[in-house]
Every structure is written in C-alpha cells, then in structure tokens.
Amino acid sequence: MGPQHPSTHGVLRVKLKLDGERVIGSECMIGYLHRGVEKIAEHRSYQQFAPYVDRMDYVAAVSNGLGYCEAIEKLLMVEAPPRARVIRTILTELQRIASHLLWLGTHALDIGALTPLFYCFREREEILKIFEKYCGARLTTHAFRIGGLQYEAYDTLEKDVERFCKAFESRIGDYEELLTQNRIWLGRTKGVGILKAADAIAIGATGPVLRASGVKWDIRKAMPYAAYDQYKFEIPVGTTGDTYDRYLVRMEEMRQSRLICLQAIENIPAGPIMAKVGKVLKPPPGEVYHAIEAPKGELGYYVISDGTVQPYRVRIRPPSFVNLQAFDQMARGHLVADVVAIIGTLDIVLGEVDR
C-alpha cells in the first residue's frame, strides 16, 4: 500500500502480509521525506535552524517552534518573559485545535464520512487567519524566537481568539452529532486497532494514542512548560484504547484547548516579550533534553552545545515516528479496510516521521 495512497497522509508505504482480507503482518517503509534535518542543524546557527523545525510536523508548526525555542532557552539558561509565555500558550493551543481538526477531517474522510472535512477546514481556516494576522504565515509560521517573541500581539488578538472560542463550542457539537453516535462510524472505529496501556508504554506511544489507552499522562501537567501551570484543564483518557477512544480523546482535547485559550486571554500580563539574549547565541557547553506535549505526542529536543554558535548536535524525538511503530501490532488481525482507519487514528505526519 502506498507510497502514493491518499489515505497515507503523505508518503508512507506499508507492506501488508495478507490472509485473504485479513492482515497477518505488516512493515512500514518510511524515509521518503527524509531531508536530514538533524544534519542541517549542525551547520546552522541556533536561530537559523528555528524555521526548519516548522517543516517537520507541518500541520503543527507552532508547537514544533515552541519546543525548539524552549529547549535552546534551557540550554542558555534564560526564561521567556511571562507575557511571551502566555502568548505562546495561546497560539500553541490554537495550533493543537487546528492539528486535531485536520486529523478529524481527514480521518473521517478516509473512513468515508465526507462532511466533517468541510466543517473542520472551515474552523481551521479561522485559526490560520489568526496565525496569519499574528506573524504573516499560515502554515510554517516561525512564530516564536529563542528568548521570547519577535512580534507583539496584534490589537485584536484577544478578541479574535475569544470570537473563535465562543463559536467553536457549538462547532464541536456539530462534529459530534455527525459522528459520535453514527452507526457506520461506530462500526468502523469500535474495537479497531486496540492498543492496551502496557503495550502502548512499551512501544513508546505518547500523546492522545497513549491517553486513549487509559494512561493519564500529559507533559503539560506532568512537567509544565510555557504557562500551562496557570490554567485549569482536564486530561481526557480512554478505556479500551481502540480507534473510537482515540477519537473521543482528541475531541475532548479540543474542548480543553479551547478552555485554556479562554483562560489565557483573560489575563495576558504586560511587559517585555523578549528575554535578554545576545544576537549571537553561544550557549555554554553542555546538553539538554526538553520535551513538550505536541498535538501528536511527546516532541523532544536533545541539544548539545560545544560553546560555539552552531549546535553540536540536535536530536529531534518525533512523536509520529515512535507512534507509527505501534501500527504493526494494531493492524494485525484486522481487515485491509481497517488499515486505513488505523493509519488515520495514529495521526502521523510523514514530514515528522522522516525528518
């Protein structure tokens, strides 16, 4: 299957071993989008590399940028000012909603529900418009800088976010109405691609995939970064770890992200948006591992500095790559048609798998 199959969300090739229509084994062939991002990092300055990370998980560029900037800030031992942290949180949560919307639309489309796609893209467009107003770009935003933000929030940012969040609540209701009790949807997702909690941990799954298996773990709560320690939100978990649970978990996550945004715009602290960092960044020698809860799971940056202007090594721990490894055990015993649902439910982006 693949690499040009429309349901593979990029260029994933899956070798399936079949017994009739049933999958008895599989192998994922990846690397079609490999660009050597980690190698490039060693030949750019710290700031120059920042735009590259947007191009890994290109449907959640803001989250990638947040992880990278915070990792380098840790390496430099500086902290972004409170105002910058809150604005970062708002944009990152909007990005989470946008990423989940894209997942929902395409996942439903793969399974045969055409309508949600149009609904999802309508709302996603609103978010992208906010990004565009903020930093001029919609997809590969490069919204943050090491040390804080380059741009001050535009005048109506809070209003725009509020308007979106107010309307969004009933919009999620619309999607749920189309899918949650839909008999075809239930039939195609319930009991498909079950991943038990112990297996999920063993295979290293993180993010919604892990939580749907019943493990209540979210880096935003466990090791808060940005401004997440200031806001109240719940971590939704599933029970059985099937495709339907992962659907419910992501739907609830969108609601929670919306609540975080609403809390954050209430009180954006005044003050500077940039910490004191030099124009030439030379972090003291040493290393740091910093992980954030990206929409797809744990996005980690392991950065080593040798004291020069270029990183000695940047290792990116991509959630999609690791989660995709669970595909084989999830697909075994299911029908070929379910493979499409399982790829969809893992919510992978090949730009990040291959880097």
Added chain:
Amino acid sequence: MADEPKEQQPSGMPAGDKPASSAAPASTPPAKPAVASPPGAAPPKPAAPPPPKPPVQLQTPLNNELVGRVRAKFGGALVEAIEDRKQAILAVERGRLAEIALYLRDEEKFDLLSDLTAVDWPKREKRFDVVLNLYSFAKNERLRVKAHAGDGEEVPSVAGVWPTANWLEREAFDMFGIVFAGHPNLARILLPDEWQGYPLRKDYDIIEQDTGWVKENLGIESGQ
C-alpha cells in the same frame, strides 16, 4: 531576517554581553554591536542574567539515592554520574547496558524509553555516545543514560527491554553505523538499504551523498 526587534543599540557599556563574541570567527551577522539586550533601564526581569561570565561549572557530579542504588548494584559499570542543567545523566559501561536498562525499567520504574539516539565525537578514543532518554511515570522523572562505543564496537540492544528501541536503534544504525547486538532486525530505516555511508557522523560532509546510488536510482549526477 534574524531578530531585529525594537531595540536601540545602547551606546556606552555593553550590558554584560560577551566581548569575546566579536573576536570569534562567527560566520553569522557582524558581531561588532553584539548587544541585543534592551537598553539600561530594562523592565523587571525574573531570570538571572543569561550569559554567566565566569566559567560556571554546569556539569556537576551527581550523587543522589538513585545513583547510590545503581552504584551499589553495578559498581564499576556505572562510569560516571553527573548533572547538567538539573538533568541527571548516567554514563555506564557499554557491555552491561542492556542489563542496567532492565534494572532501571523494573526496579527504578523507568518504564518509558522516550528516545534513543547517538552522538559522534570523532576526536575521542571511543567516538560514539549512545544516549537513552528515559522517563518514569511513577516518579515523574527523566534520566539520561549514556554508553560510549568505539567505531565498530557493538552495543547491546535494548529492544528487548523497551520495544520502542527497535526503530530508534535502527535509526541510530542508519545515521551513525552503530551496530546493536541482539537487535531483531537491524536494517536501515530512513535511507535506502543500499546507501553507503552514515550521514550523521561528523566526518560525513553536509553536501556529501552516495553518488553511486543517486546516479543508479535517480538517473542524475547529483541530488544537490
């Protein structure tokens, strides 16, 4: 289009920024006004001033309970325990990596292998570091474990301890050529199987490629 926020160049004293940077052969923008911090009366700032001028020792020896237990159990196999920016790092003997990994998973509850990767230090006698980033749900703690390996030396696979390591070790093999002994299927994962060379090694140039492969499979002289 680097950072050019609304900051004036403060004439007078450079606000504690490294004067050394102007002397450095930086390939980045001209380093003469190397001051990027806002002028004098900066607003209240929570963090300490970023560039600590006196060479602060960032890597300090670590001696907590966990280290004590590991040392008691494995003795000399624990080569070094340090802390860097509040993150714990253990360096262990390569040959006993899998054994120590099993102990850390079962006894110390580091049940999630977040990441496994490698780093190349070509000037060192044993040029590779294999680096494991572990996480414990029970303790909400991270731990980094390293093993040094020379070129051609095999590293015990931890895929039997954390199945995650399967692909992660394949990637390390793909990029560095490190062989993991006992790995179920040590093949390249991102690059084509026939590719020659290991791109993330420091002696592999940024524009280097397997020209033979490119010519044969893509029918062009160069991918650049």
